[in-house]
Amino acid sequence: MAQPYLSLEFIDKTFERNGTRSEVLKQISLGVDKGEFISIIGHSGCGKSTVLNIIAGLIDATSGAVFLDGKHVDAPGPERAVVFQNHSLLPWLTVYENIDLAVSKVFRGKKSKAERHAWVMHNLDLVQMAHAKDKRPAEISGGMKQRVGIARALSMEPKVLLLDEPFGALDALTRAHLQDAVMEIHARLGNTMIMITHDVDEAVLLSDRIVMMTNGPAAKIGEILDVPIARPRNRIELASDRTYLKCREAVLKFLYERHRFVEAAE
């Protein structure tokens, strides 16, 4: 069997603080194919963001390894671009400059100045933010900031796009707009995407597969659910689609029946 495009192999993670060891992740193994959209869902504190940070290389795994396109991954890099939860745009740069910072760094020597400019504008167009290119992050709405955050990540031409609860801080309507935008980009560019979420509808709507994590400490992958819904998907049609409802039910059952969130389990 061929190796998957991105593979996590037996990832363990233990944090050590003030002499007490806490096991966060245990034996996480996952294979992701090229072009696949994966959601990782679980209750808060289960370590799903830690999984993403390990793939991004921002956190080192205690043991186990991550392979991308046949290469071992152990440090952050632009081929695994991250869309951060709170957009993380640099407030002293304009929207254009924020993306240009990434483009100039990643494509220095590979693209001419004019090409780099065109590439920045192309990515702004992709998220429909070209009109705000000269605004600073403080002057645009939360949804717009996250669009720019997505454009910045896409502009690095990543092999895998990592989204860390990208829509968590947004209101429901803005979130729906951005979900549609992400689906459209995924359809257009065929990126491999991994998204952390705690929203069941979002996971079912966007994903090819949903990775459900058990509660910590020592969280592991509880179940992986295939979402066999054809693309392009339409949220209104899906509202009464039987497969959609079944998938939704399966995730809800996993989260609220079998792995209920117990606050401060000590």
Place this chain on the structure above:
Amino acid sequence: MSVTQLNLKEDKKPAQSAQVVTFTPSPATKPFGTRLMRNARQMMAQLLPPLITLVLMIMLWELVCSSPTSSLPSPSRVLEESWELIAHPFYVGQGIDQGMFWHIFASLQRVAIGYALAVVAGVALGVLVGQSQWAMRGLDPIFQVLRTVPPLAWLPLSLAAFRDGNPSAIFVIFITAIWPIIINTAVGIRNIPQDYQNVAKVLRLNGFEYFAKIMLPAAAPYIFTGLRIGIGLSWLAIVAAEMLIGGVGIGFFIWDAWNSSLISDIIVALIYVGVVGFFLDRFIAFIGRLVTRGTANA
């Protein structure tokens, strides 16, 4: 059934409210004259209170010091006695017999050199201490002790080292201004949000790129707080230092006036010192606003 009824009701409501609300259009563009008037009134509201307090204070001062036996001169006597000084700020004479402008200019030159050195060294040391846990542990206790040493206490030591007044005064400015710059820069560097550091890591920015593109802009509001405190302290220290080293400069001018019992001249000099200090502070604040625009409200 119930749904259509609901819709009907909702349809009616806005129609009603639209009738109820009467829209009174205000004149969109006011004539130029009224706008000018309003601006003038706003200016007055800003300027009037300080002017009134100033006039009141001068009146009180005149009243208190009006008796012929008063040990300090009244404002009218200051004007009278020091008129030469006030009227000819650009006067050029022999030795230290210069107009006020040249004394202030000489002091500002010393401050400029000492402060510029303090900015460069202070930001560099602040970055070092803010970046490295080890540098922090090693240097911070020393900084905390040295920064409590009063500026003038450094003067004899620097005179011994440099064997000359001018570099000693500059050194005193340097050593006075550097501590708040170091400490605020270090705090700014340590408070760079993890998010920005993650962005830098994902982009694989190298050390210099990180310094120029993330670290300095992110810490700039803190750095400018330190720079502003630093310029204030420098101006405080220069007067005291110059009193001791002599030569042209506002500090020695005050000391010289005291030795010649020209109390009125001292008062004129103090006003100069205050006004120049005020503008120095505003100048640094202005540059800070220019540089950090957009950064403060992330």
